[in-house]
Amino acid sequence: DEITNNQKLVEILINRNSDALKGIRQDYRTLYGQDLLHVLANIHRKNPVARLAYLRMCEKQDRDAEIINYSLCGGCLNVNTLIEVACTRTSAELWCIKQAYRSRYNSDVEQDVARKISGGFKEILPAVFKSCRNYNGRVDMSMAMCDAKTLYEAIESEKTIDQKTIISLLSQRNSGQVKAILVSYKQLYGHEFSKSLKRSKCGQFGKELRIAIRCMQNPEKFFAKQLRMRTADSREILIRTVATQSEIDINDINKAFAAKTGSSLENLARREFNKDKNNIVASI
Template sequence: MSTLSVPPTPPSPRDDAINLYRAFKGFGCDTSAVINILAHRDATQRAYIQQEYRTMYSSDLLKRLSSELSGKLETAVLLWMHDPAGRDAVIIYESLNVVKSFGAATEVICSRTPSQLQFLKPIYHSKFGIYLEHDIERNTSGDHKKLLLAYVSTPRHEGPEVSREVAEKDAKVLYKAGEKKLGTDEKTFIQIFSERSWAQLNAVSSYYHDMYGHSLKKAVKKETSGNFEHALLTIIRCAEAPAKYFAKVLHKAMKGMGTDDTTLIRVIVTRTEIDMQYIKAEYLRKYRKALHDAVHSETSGHYRAFLLALLGPN
């Protein structure tokens, strides 16, 4: 469930484009006006505003926003302006090619549904001129690479149907491939994690716990490491409850000294229109603090105002 609050009768994209142009004019930018418009428009409305702006002013709205805003606010607003699949493409591309730290790419790929990934792939190619699989191939390595490639290319069922027989068998196979064995048969983990639906994998996890007295997550932590471990854990946690997974990611980003703003921006911006209401509920339940309050205490200024607008009322 989305936390985005859009006016009951939003202004036309043309009016929004005019008001944004006015906010940019003169000495300094009226940042509050920019936030008040863009943080309260859905993906379709934002796309129409960009079209109108280009038509009326022969100018690219994203470039203008980039020149008018700065710092963390600029990062957050520019990411927000993309449609969901285009945004995922940008995050993955930057993670693989610019930052060369694969946490964000792993999170996005392993937390998306098969239909989201199928929709993302042609957009990735049209934006960056390279196939997603080729980019994964040339930038990642080892079992992490094998799992990501399998995950983006294997068709998986998305429904709630479960075969208990297959789940029980998979749990036994994973135990034999991991904890029962000296060393780990990573190929088996890759096959089961990339081929099973989330509902099916959840059932595997349940059988694993019943048969061996601890969670499949614990087994993954014991048997794997690094980016490969991160990918497997993301898949299993999103199979269980995506909102719970993202609440944990947000908490980790704000825990201790300093804030991981890149993660904070990525999760809030990408989940606002999907399931942020559920993430907020999970955050409150698990950490006894409202996500709104946590973000408020970790951020400041217009950057804070923008993120809190996306999160909706406390």
């Protein structure tokens, strides 16, 4: 029957890497004149395992554009998901995501994020998305040292921090350059920039910038923390993490998760999904 066939289809797709999935999608269209992604689109909201297959088969930029849009407009604003996408993708990837978002939704992701959210993230996240305009694939360590000093002065020179300078810098440096700045900051001042943001004068802006910065520096710890939280969308977080990170740093995430919980992502998957499906998710 249709349900059984769908489940078999999903099981086949789950156990393939991204290159194999592209080939399967192309062959399916050739044989049956139908986009396999559309088949999955009809069932992925009701079937969590199909959701995993759907996200893995999507082109990465289309997948992330959809994740952002759903986080903004899906009925419940999800800032953590926006942080996840903005701060764990490279500048080259963010550029592609922005183009895909505009193509799919006829809108600008920076403007939509700024319009929908509040607090420090209202400035921080659009600045991160804007930074991809400056992507050239190179890292300048001399510039990183200068920028690290600029960050230090933005926090230390006045009674309150210079948010404008920090946001301006964040929006003008690509992801690789930002990481180089953070390395330079520690070399110059003996501690992480994120530690400076813990000072009371940094306020709520400092707390939120610290979350974004730490996510950029240690994405595996950010994902692991999200997975430890027991929320209404815990299952979606697990699915999204497996779908987006299975071929990147899922082992590092697993280690970070185990360090805090004494358990593995495989065990988490077995708890989250019922018995006849858990092996599919856990195997990824």
